[in-house]
Amino acid sequence: MLYVEILGNLPEMARDEVKAMLELAGGGIVGQDYLFLKVKADEKAFPYLDRLGLAHEYGELIVEADSIEELLQKAKEVEWSINGTFKVDTETMANCRHNVRDLPRKLGAVIHSQGFRVNLSKPDTLVRVYCGEKVYAGIRYRFFDPKDFERRKAHNRPFFRPISLHPRVSRALVNLTKATREILDPLMGAGGILIEAGLLGLKVYGVDIKPEMVEGAEVNLRHYGVKDYELRLGDATRLEELFSGKKFEAVATDPPYGTAATLAGRKRDELYRGVLRSIYNVLEDGGRLAIAFPTSFDGKSEAEKVGFRMLGRYYQRVHKSLERYFYVFEKCSKQ
Ligand SMILES: C[S@@+](CC[C@H](N)C(=O)[O-])C[C@H]1O[C@@H](n2cnc3c(N)ncnc32)[C@H](O)[C@@H]1O
Structure with a gap:
């Protein structure tokens, strides 16, 4: 035991x-x-x-x-x-x-x-x-050892952006998808989730709409010794076009929470819905998605509308104006 x-x-x-x-x-x-x-x-x-x-x-x-x-x-x-x-x-x-x-x-x-x-x-x-x-x-x-994770916290990476999950949480999101071969983060930012996945030996795929993020995520991945990656500049609501014909084993991501700077001009809920739909289209049947949404967005029913089944939901209060859920969804195949 x-x-x-x-x-x-x-x-x-x-x-x-x-x-x-x-x-x-x-x-x-x-x-x-x-x-x-x-x-x-x-x-x-x-x-x-x-x-x-x-x-x-x-x-x-x-x-x-x-x-x-x-x-x-x-x-x-x-x-x-x-x-x-x-x-x-x-x-x-x-x-x-x-x-x-x-x-x-x-x-x-x-x-x-x-x-x-x-x-x-x-x-x-x-x-x-x-x-x-x-x-x-x-x-x-x-x-x-907490020091191992500390080394990879946002402020210790060569390319620094303050909006980033704690590496332990990023690691857990990857694990909750049960990925064994590869993972996609379609809103990768500075690459925090991809670093954790890459260190587990998974092939990592990343997308961001901002060129500086694509460059910065690559700097970070290389800094921590992750070599098996494919990063693309593009839109997380159009993943089918970015990765034509490809289906992913798993997806883990942390979408922007609603400041104008990170939403790249979109309405927040519209972006979330588009992202959920596009992720669904590029996931393998039975594949898992781990994703964070603020509590003000009903991630469960929105994901169910697209065809996902919720496996888990975990609440976290980040600060006074940010409360979120981490969700784990599974792609049910369309009959
Ligand atoms: C909250 S950050 C991700 C942080 C990342 N998980 C980390 O731990 O470092 C969200 C990212 O989504 C990107 N983004 C916003 N809209 C997008 C879109 N339509 N397609 C792709 N990326 C987008 C932003 O540029 C930003 O870098």
Whole structure:
């Protein structure tokens, strides 16, 4: 059994990102305790879990218990497979119902009695305890260092535009489409979504109506080592003409929210409707679209009119004057 600790700011989106990756890997979420997900999967899932954007870490779940006493008892009965030295580290989640104050010392003693050495300053293995409704202990396999994502935030890119999603969110949008080969962002801006997709090894296709964006996105992609890209100057409402005959496996995009500068002279809702229609026409049957819209636009019914089916919708308040939903849609084939 594995575990994934998801981030708390978009928890439903984070959970569905894990679910999407496990659908690709052949596994599933079998339990949830606040931000702690219990996952049934084997090591074949690691390359997919390594893609995650909205996760803190994942690892192997070793014991699960209803009380501290039970956890310690169970910990004595299992064989811990620790590499080198170890340290016990506790995560007290907001719903923690147990007193875990002495737990690191007590669990450390149990594991130590099986012949493993403690190193508090530089352990080779981190034993993680999670306290929620229940208590869990596991071995961390992978930590998603926020610094890795920080490096790709808008202000750290060579071509800088302030309107850009956080790289973790961009990564999650890509993953929610379940893309394994390629992805299109028809309103790519500075290329934030395409950078995340490219780093996963996907071929990336991008479109923007402004020449400086097409040039800037290319500078950014190259800066982060993404080489397999095709960028076009053009209109996201006319993708059929830009990519004649091509059908895409997946689309992820973040349309402009309505300032005159980014809408390139169009009425906002008209642009959104045109973009949805055109994306539908260039997506493969069953292909997924991940897209953000302000809450003032009814993305669900507009997308359904075009022929999409909604798979998920996640609310985010960005600031006083911007609230949005991230949507995941699937293209249903026209009968
Ligand atoms: C919000 S930005 C995208 C930001 C991007 N997702 C990122 O994270 O860097 C939207 C982009 O859509 C472009 N745009 C606006 N209307 C367009 C249209 N009709 N066709 C293609 N691009 C368009 C704008 O030039 C702008 O660069």
